[in-house]
Structure formats: structure tokens, C-alpha cells
Amino acid sequence: MDRTEKLHIAMFPWLAYGHIMPFLEVSKFLALKGHRISYISTPKNISRLPKLPLHLSSNISFIEFPLPQIHGLPPGVESTAEIPIQKVPYLKKAYDKLEVPLTEFLKTSHVNWIIHDFTPHWLPGVATPLGINLAFFSIFNASFLAFLGPPSALLGDLRKRPEDFTVVPKWIDYPFNIAFKLYEMLNHQECMEDVSDFQRGGLVIQGCQFVTIRSCSQFEPDQIQLLSKLYQKPVVPLGLLPPSLPSKEDKRDEKWEAIKKWLDSKGVKSVFYVALGSEVILSQEFMHQLAFGIEKSNLPFIWVVRSSALVEGQVGHQDIIPPGFEERVSDRGLVLRDWAPQLRILAHSSVGGFLTHCGWSSIIEALKLGRPLILFSGASSDQGLNARLLHGKKVGLEIERNEQDGSFTSDLVAQKIRQVMVEPEGEPIRANAWAMREIFGNEQLSNKYLDEFTRFIEEFAPSALEF
Structure with missing residues (x-):
């Protein structure tokens, strides 16, 4: 097509913050290139998005579809962060009902492309008759x-049992020793409903024009190459989308000022940061083991504890961490409730490591800043495979958990923290993580991938306009 001709691109992410934000970042880049964006989600999710820069607001429209009420889904819930994993199937059922308003919107809006998530397995059946091109944007990495x-494989019955996911599949044609643990697959099964996540993924991959992933060839060359073979269609990495640090003027946040003052009093790279994401739910027993391990490490730390990190039915902060824990560690530990400015904390010179649930966004934030990882798989979605991938890349160490039930010991937690943070055997890990800044923190590289992705869409577009 004529490169000056601008496209109308609809963005349709899954209802999870870890999906909504990368879709917004890509929207902003495409809008910067002059394309018209319709960002489609539910009212509550759209209201939570950060304000757009003024120069982009004319090119991005937010299209709100109210989420249909489903029996079993608590009223007012619109994202995975608001419910335990067992209720996510109801959210998927509600999301599937967005097919009706989306179809009506597409019939009259002259959309050229829909960039979509893994969830809307019904979307090819809607878009293809309307002559609209589809790009599946995976916020997960190529290894996953x-x-x-x-x-x-996703649509067949090759892997019927959770145990089938605990071995390396036969189609992997490069050195690869990554597989799920049994407890991770059992846990993930709880968030799937009649149409499994694998079926959803298989159908959207089959039905799209190309697949784009949040990764780059500098980090996963073999995996990206293999995906093109497996899918028999283009796989276009769009880079790692490293987030930008908030501007200096933005630092008048009182919570951050208090945290910064505390961090300023600590030595360089002496503090480890602990955060398990917005959706990981641990049992009280596991939370206590984690707390005792953090305590036994005898190192300074910041721990973000979410009040929803509870087993369903329990209430109150006293159930989350052991009684007396905060008092015992008050000289070297800072426990924050519910939310913390993660990127600012990781960027502070006193932070020397990150105990993470292994969500891909959190990993990108840490490696952008060269922070070594203490890998504690959140046991959902891609997190287990990410833990093994990063352990294998020697930028972190995984806290081993029992294959069957995910249990672990506080002694092992303390041991891994100390190895990554201060022990001599952790030096290569610390050096490798620091070197990763060249890939994960490279804004020029990130923009190059986004440019190539945009060019691919622009040059592919004529087939979308023949209707």
C-alpha cells in the first residue's frame, strides 16, 4: 500500500492488566505513526489506563463494551486481578459474549486490522467474512x-493429562530442558473452562494472518525461528516493550518519597525486592514459609504484600504473614501493602535482586535494570516455564518446589536469596543479569522492532482492503 495511507486498527486484549498494558503500548506506537486506533475493552479496565499524551489522544479512541453478567462471576468484576483463579472461567464466558457488540462495531467501523489476544477463539469467524486481517499478539515469550x-498440538489430544506437560515436547529442535511441574499444570487447569486456553490459542493462531510476540531475536533466536516452522505463517517479534521510568516531575508521590528515603539509607545493591504480581494467591502455609525464608536470609528487603494474596474465605492482614514477623525484621525490612512503584524501586541503586513470581512483564522490568532474579514460580500460565528459562540463561536461580504440590522450605528460600545477592557462587548470575541491560533496556532496539512490526502491517495491508 501507499505508506502515507493510514490504517484503522482495532486492539482487543484479554481482561488482565498484564495484557491490557502491552496492548496499550503498541497502540501508542502505532498512533505515533499516524494510524487510527480503536482500543476495545470494558469500562472499568479502560478507566484504569494511564492518561494518554496529548499528541496521541486524537489517534486513539477507547471503545467501551459493558461486560455481560454471567452467573458465577461476582457483580462488577471485569479483570482477572479481582477474582481468585477458580473464578476466571466465568470471566472467560463473559468475555466470549463480547462477540455480539464487537461484531456490530466491526460491521460499521471500516477496520483494516484487529490485533488480538489468545482468548477470542471466535474472532476469525467474525473478521474473515468482513475482510478484516487478524494479528495475534502474544504477550508471552517465544519459549512459552x-x-x-x-x-x-493445541487442538489435538496429544497431551490429555497434566502429566503430559511435564516433559519436553518432541517438536523442540534445539537444546531445551524446560517443562512444567505437575503442580503448575494442576493449578492452571483451575482457570480453564469448556473451551481450554490451548484450544483458544490453537484457533486464533490458525485464523490469523501472522503472529507477533513480546520478545526479540537477541534473546530467543532459536525459539522464534521454530515458531515460524510450527505455525507455517510469519512470526514477527515486536520487541520487549521495556517500560519507561516515570519522569522526575512525577516523583511527588508520598508513598515513593518514604520508600526512597528508606532505600537511600541502605548500601548499594544490598536490598532485595519481593513482589508476586497482582494475581498470585498463596496459601497461608506457603506465605509463612516465604516469610520465614525472607527473615532467615538476614538481608535488607522490601516486600509488597497484597491483601488479596489470601486463600478464599480468609480475611485480614494477620492471616497473610506470620504474627510478629514485621516487628522482628523492622530494622532491615520494609513491608508494603497492596501496591508499590515497582519500576522506581528496581531502579534504585540500593536494590540488588528481585524475588519474583516470574511474570514476563516483571522479568522485563528487572532485566531492563540488570537486576538478578530469585525465581519463585507463581504456578500459573507461563510463569513456571519462565522460571526455568531464566534459570537456564543464568540470570537467576529458581527456588525449587515439590513437583506434586508446590511446597517448599524456608531454608531453601533463604539459601537462594543469599546465593543471588551476596554469595561468591552468585557472581556469574549477577554479572549475566547486569549484561542483560544491553537487550532488555535498549530503547533503540525496542523501537527498531516496533518499526519493523508497523512496516509489516502497513505492507501486508492491501489484502485487507480488497472488500
Whole structure:
């Protein structure tokens, strides 16, 4: 097409913050290139998005579809962060009902492309008759997708039991020792409903024009190459989308000022930061083991504890961490409730490591700043495979958990924290993580990938306009 001709692109993410934000970042880049963006989600999710820069607001429209009420989904819930994993199937059922308003919107809006998530398995059936091109944007990395395999594996009965996911699949054609643990698959099964996540992924991969992933060839060359073979269609990495640090003027946040003052009093790279994301739910027993391990490490730390990090039915902060814990560690530990400015904390010179649930966004934030990882798989979605991938890349150490039930010991937690943070054997880990800034923190590289992705869409577009 004529490169001056601008496209109308609809963005349709899954209802999870870890999906909504990367979709917004890509929207902003495409809008910067002059394309018209319709960002589609539910009212509550759209209201939570950060304000757009003034120069982009004319090119991005937010389209709100109210989420249909489903029996079993608590009223007012619109995202995965608001419910335990067992209720996510109801959210998927509600999301599937957005097919009706989305179809009506597409019929009259002259959309050229829909960039969509893994969830809307019904979307190819809606878009293809309307002559609209589809790009599946995976916010997961290439290693995770390669492990899941081609659409035939996702839609077939090759892997019927959770145990089938605990071995390396036969189609992996490069050195790879990454697989799920049994407890991770059992846990993930709780968030799937009649149409499994694998079926959803298989159908959207089959039905799209190309797949784009939040990764880059500098980090996963073999995996990206394999995906093109498995999918028999283009796989276009759009880079790691490293987030930008808030501007200096933005630092008048009182909570941050108090945290910064505390961090300023600590030595360089002496503090480890602990955060398990917005959706990981641990049992009280596991939370206590984690707390005792943090305590036994005898190192300064910041721990973000979410009040929803509870087993359903329990209430109150006293159930989350052991009685007396905060008093015992008050000289060297800072416990924050519910939310913390993660990127600012990780960027502070006193922070020397990150105990993470292994969500891909959190990993990108840490490696952008060269922070070594203490890998504690959150046991959902891609997190287990990410833990093994980063352990294998020697930028972190995984806290081993029992294959069957995910249990672990506080002694092992303390040991891994100390190895990553201060022990001599952790020096290569610290050096490798620091070196990763060249890839994960490289804004120029990130923009190059986004440019190539945008060019691919622009040059592919004529087939979308023949209707």
C-alpha cells in the first residue's frame, strides 16, 4: 500500500492488566505513526489506563463494551486481578459474549486490522467474512509458545493429562530442558473452562494472518525461528516493550518519597525486592514459609504484600504473614501493602535482586535494570516455564518446589536469596543479569522492532482492503 495511507486498527486484549498494558503500548506506537486506533475493552479496565499524551489522544479512541453478567462471576468484576483463579472461567464466558457488540462495531467501523489476544477463539469467524486481517499478539515469550506447539498440538489430544506437560515436547529442535511441574499444570487447569486456553490459542493462531510476540531475536533466536516452522505463517517479534521510568516531575508521590528515603539509607545493591504480581494467591502455609525464608536470609528487603494474596474465605492482614514477623525484621525490612512503584524501586541503586513470581512483564522490568532474579514460580500460565528459562540463561536461580504440590522450605528460600545477592557462587548470575541491560533496556532496539512490526502491517495491508 501507499505508506502515507493510514490504517484503522482495532486492539482487543484479554481482561488482565498484564495484557491490557502491552496492548496499550503498541497502540501508542502505532498512533505515533499516524494510524487510527480503536482500543476495545470494558469500562472499568479502560478507566484504569494511564492518561494518554496529548499528541496521541486524537489517534486513539477507547471503545467501551459493558461486560455481560454471567452467573458465577461476582457483580462488577471485569479483570482477572479481582477474582481468585477458580473464578476466571466465568470471566472467560463473559468475555466470549463480547462477540455480539464487537461484531456490530466491526460491521460499521471500516477496520483494516484487529490485533488480538489468545482468548477470542471466535474472532476469525467474525473478521474473515468482513475482510478484516487478524494479528495475534502474544504477550508471552517465544519459549512459552514453542513449548505449547503448533495448532495441531493445541487442538489435538496429544497431551490429555497434566502429566503430559511435564516433559519436553518432541517438536523442540534445539537444546531445551524446560517443562512444567505437575503442580503448575494442576493449578492452571483451575482457570480453564469448556473451551481450554490451548484450544483458544490453537484457533486464533490458525485464523490469523501472522503472529507477533513480546520478545526479540537477541534473546530467543532459536525459539522464534521454530515458531515460524510450527505455525507455517510469519512470526514477527515486536520487541520487549521495556517500560519507561516515570519522569522526575512525577516523583511527588508520598508513598515513593518514604520508600526512597528508606532505600537511600541502605548500601548499594544490598536490598532485595519481593513482589508476586497482582494475581498470585498463596496459601497461608506457603506465605509463612516465604516469610520465614525472607527473615532467615538476614538481608535488607522490601516486600509488597497484597491483601488479596489470601486463600478464599480468609480475611485480614494477620492471616497473610506470620504474627510478629514485621516487628522482628523492622530494622532491615520494609513491608508494603497492596501496591508499590515497582519500576522506581528496581531502579534504585540500593536494590540488588528481585524475588519474583516470574511474570514476563516483571522479568522485563528487572532485566531492563540488570537486576538478578530469585525465581519463585507463581504456578500459573507461563510463569513456571519462565522460571526455568531464566534459570537456564543464568540470570537467576529458581527456588525449587515439590513437583506434586508446590511446597517448599524456608531454608531453601533463604539459601537462594543469599546465593543471588551476596554469595561468591552468585557472581556469574549477577554479572549475566547486569549484561542483560544491553537487550532488555535498549530503547533503540525496542523501537527498531516496533518499526519493523508497523512496516509489516502497513505492507501486508492491501489484502485487507480488497472488500
